[in-house]
Amino acid sequence: MVMPSYSKSKFFCGIDLHKDNMFVCLIDNTGKIIFHKRIPARYSELKAVIGFYLKDCVIGIESTYNYYWLQDACQADNVTFLLGHALYMGIGNYKQKDDDKDSFRIAELLKNGNFPVAYAFPPELRELRDLLRERLKYVRCRASLYCRFKGKVDQYFGYLEKFDGSLIRSYAKREEFINSLKSPSLKLIFSHLHHYIFFFDQGIESLEKDIWKKMVTDYPLSMKILNSIPGIGDILSMSILLEIGKLDRFDSVQNFSSYCRVVNPARNSNNKRVDNKNCKSGNVYLKWAFSQGACLLIRNSPQIKIMFNKKVSAKGKRVALATMKHKLAVAVYNMLNKKTMFDINLFVKSMS
Template identity: 25%
Template sequence: MNSIAVVSMDIHKRFSKAVAMSAEGEIVEEGRIAHGDHRLMQAYFSRFAPGTPVVMEATFNWPWVADLAEDSGLDPHLAHPPRLREYAKGLAKTDRKDAIFQGKLWLAKEVFPESYRAPAAVRQMRALFRLRLLWVRMRTMMKNNVHGQLLKLGLVLSQEATDLFSLKGRQVLAGLELKDEDRAELERKLSVIDSLSEHIQELDGEINAVLKQDEHAAILMSLPGIGQQIAYAILAEVGEFSRFPNGRALASYAGLLPVPRQSGGRERERRTTSGCNRFLKWAFLEAVSGATRSSRHFKSLHARVRARNRQRPGKARVAVARELAELAHLLVTRDVRYEERPMMPKHKQRTQSQTR
């Protein structure tokens, strides 16, 4: 099998189409490997020489295939799906043709759209963060459902308890005179909320343990608005800060860099792109409220951008989130913590500008 230069995999839900190619782009062999039994994939990978590149699209289920390839001594690589689709636009599409096209891109080297392959530890961090985010959203949805049920029954309890799910709020709910079926429905919802809260608390313990061992966590949490959960989210979604050449690249990956749209000499309003890491974007945007409350610098930045864009106040949030992303990259790569300098009073700023 020394003549094989690359193994290209087209991964699906129940099977993978594999094509082994020579350095000249000729098909040496091809096959279809069923999923469900990892031994089949291991047996297939064992036929190739150690270090043979294995390329695959970064679909949702790539990790187990890449891990088996790596365990077999092969060299797995991921192709970036959107860029791969751009290259293949207008071409005939079958499983076999997709695998062949992907392999030829790898052989061309300079045009292969390689994507970041997160290590197992980073993937585990991401899974933990995304699971917590899912449970928090489910709990919020269930709490809203409880509020909706009470409104349907004509009950408004905002004056009696600001938080219906606190200790005082639970006492108020327990004292309501409800029909048996309404009480049973309410208790089921409260049981789900309590169960989710317990699971979230367990995850918080695991997350805190990881943060104590990560040297970059304290640096991120020195930034205004970034607490434990957001710091963990950033660490999980970024993975390795060194893979970004600068903070601007990280902000672009997070979808916080407005993209120019120009045609026929006319430039349209710049907007952020949806083709980004939406979890990382959420993390930096989530930090904006805390940053503008606790930092004079970010409060001033938010006010300036909002004053220039009164019709689109969301631009101010994006501007603050972008600066947080760029600062996060700068601080982590330089291994220093954030320290905010006191702002100069306005009358001194005017005096200083006049003397220049």
Template identity: 30%
Template sequence: MLYTGIDLHRRSIVMCTVNAEGSVVARTKINTDPDAVVAYFRQWTEPQRAVVECTSNWYWLCDLLRSLDIAVVLAHAKYLKAISYAKVKTDAIDAHTLAQLLRMGFIPEAHQLPPEYRAMRDLLRQRMVMEHKRTTLMLHMTSMLAKFNIIQFPVSPATSGFADFIGSCAIPEQYRITLLMYHQQCQLVTDHENQLEAYFKRQLRPTPTLQLLVSIPGIGDITGAIIAMETGNIHRFADAKHYFSYCRLAPGAKDSGGRHTHRSGSKDGNQYLKYAFTEAAIKAIMHYPEIRQFAARLERRSNPTIARTVVAKELARIVYYVLTRQQPFQTFKGMKVTKRHDWPRTCKPVRITGLPTSQDVPTA
């Protein structure tokens, strides 16, 4: 068996191959040319394994190596750094370290979504990126108007009628020009986001997983699709606590010398699941009186942000048990919730393509 460590960059690849005894068989640096990669690995007829870090451009390389019947391990970049620190760090050393860790079985693996689901997952991620851009533009407009004590608006900054409101405001012309530009950008981003959402809904299909998810308060078809895509196989999580942590809904801890401190703001985990569950919590508090009362009790003891996060964590707990047990939603914190007719309870797609079930998505 041969083991190859790959240090992947945008324009170049550094590879180091070792044998079962740990001796270096070959080293090379090549351009990111698929033909050159194929030629390197076809030097040997022995079984081979390869490892590459989960950088932003690993898709094509993993797919290429799998087409050559080479088992590929995707290394978790942050956890890998914790066990492979070195004073001297070069591309060649990194590739050699990866190969040796792979040979010894010490690679911390990252989750890999099957290739057939990546495009739809990335489409949903781009939709969220556009939402963030739109929110940023709206904040720019409201903060600029606040300079002139204009804090109440007849229409939302995201609507087309806000341009007329800007024209009626008593502000210097320089600010008016900037505000109108921000508003045009906001309208453009909104149009693009709507196009992505319409395309996705045309591709959506009612899998058992999605039907289970939309039975949960606050989760509609788009949010349910995000949760299904980003979660993958729910059985890869040992228990609900590990799932909370992956969703960025569990605070960190910093204990030392008998002092216990919670550490918030950790970037470990999946930012898209954090977003999806936060959005679901907002909708659940808005549409379900029982959940709204639960959140209000938390707000009196803490603040709205903590209350919303606790609701999001409870929704993540429900998602975990709904998917592991394959049973629809029953109660929220032991309470039956009122079903609202103005909130969609089932997924109604147009076409039958594209979304995995929890059984479809294997663990890496």
């Protein structure tokens, strides 16, 4: 067994990170504990207690919501930083659990070369990715406001054709409807909903423009490649690229498909299904992007729609959609890897 390069360091630091403090365990390559104590969650505090050892030290933490600042500080100080996969870190836990045992266990995993390394996004990509994720949250908030506006219309006036389907998104239609109301209380209800929707419209549009400018400047070829897929626009292209990060972090298209959650994680024993674990292991945003992309691809390409309908007749709609998502993910991986545009004939051939 080839030991990973990080296990050849002289010192190993396991950190159990919390919001306002962190339990630090520093050991050497013989397993001797050098420092084992809780300190405030600041890099200056960490450097004050183990700064002498940082030159030849590996720092490892379990993936938490608040690790960004520590990653950035370590990279700025040229200290090796490793992020632990939260799921696999839980395997082989001690019977008793507390912060000092967790930090010591992380340090031991680093020393023994068994630390389950997760991908820590580069700061420049991570910030842009988080900005796009914020945009998705705003879109969902706006969608809930649409539902509340439409629900109030149905509640007080029944079905109105002017607000059927996507017509409720029209600023002018909503404004015209509010001006026609006679009840001051109703006018106030709908006015507030209308203004909140408009507020989110402006915020979402502004975010999209800022992210798009950055993406077409830094990744023009990748954006062009993904935009060549029928139905895949700028938003889905940006989502896919920013959630992938660096494509070379995936050893194969199989690993990429698994990460995108477009393959079935079969868990069988003696020709029987054991359980449904690992169904949510992977990136939920990429799963959403490829689910949306598959539906848009079917809608915008008559040739692919014919092939999809054949799959529906043979296997059912659920299996056909799952196959479409998987094939789209494989196509995106190969296109970005080989830097080629979408070939509809090749895609149809892969579906047959």
